Amino acid sequence: MKLPESYYLDSDVVKLSRDLIGKYLFTRIDGVVTGGYIVETEAYNGIIDKASHAYGNRLTPRTQTMFMQGGVAYVYLCYGIHEMLNIVTSVEGQPHAVLIRAVNPTIGLDIMQYRRNMAVIKPTITMGPGSVAKALGVSRKINGISLQSDTLWIEDRGLTFADDEVAAVPRVGVDYAGDDALLPYRFYIKGNSYVSKPNK
């Protein structure tokens, strides 16, 4: 059921970002399982991608997780408030990552609701990368954790989407990246209500 280590070693992070659409992502934090299937991702394509933290082979205490062998989580803090969950891919020394931007929740809705401090469950519960991390209980404490662990993993349950059901568009919030901001590295399931806002 769990995607094997080898799945994450592919050197084509854009292809993997597309392929992760429809895969099931789970966490087991404090003994409770929450998760659902991935409906939105973004690819960050190594040292040549101006939008990536690892652009220009920038190796710092923060980014070193991205340089690990594929199949681990890269979690960091953004805007001082939000934690973001990425899946590191490719071989060691090749800093590729897939940002998980939205999930269609299937298990642990009550736990997610509690973590998000919501009075009523709405699609915003796992819409956007900061929300996904918070709903699934992901924090920087699990930065670098293996996807073969029992804390965080991804399963293939045979759910697939045809190419005409998946949009490929420019990434969100990366205007500073110049030409690379235009690359169609964001993937999402058309019409899915959990996909985050810039939805055209």
Add this chain to the structure above:
DNA sequence: GTGCTGATCGTCT
């Protein structure tokens, strides 16, 4: 529905 803005701090210059 759309649009503006405050929150809040780790990270790199």
Add this chain to the structure above:
DNA sequence: GACGATCAGCACT
């Protein structure tokens, strides 16, 4: 010392 791979709340249409 500036700013970000964002979100929620509130004003307004």
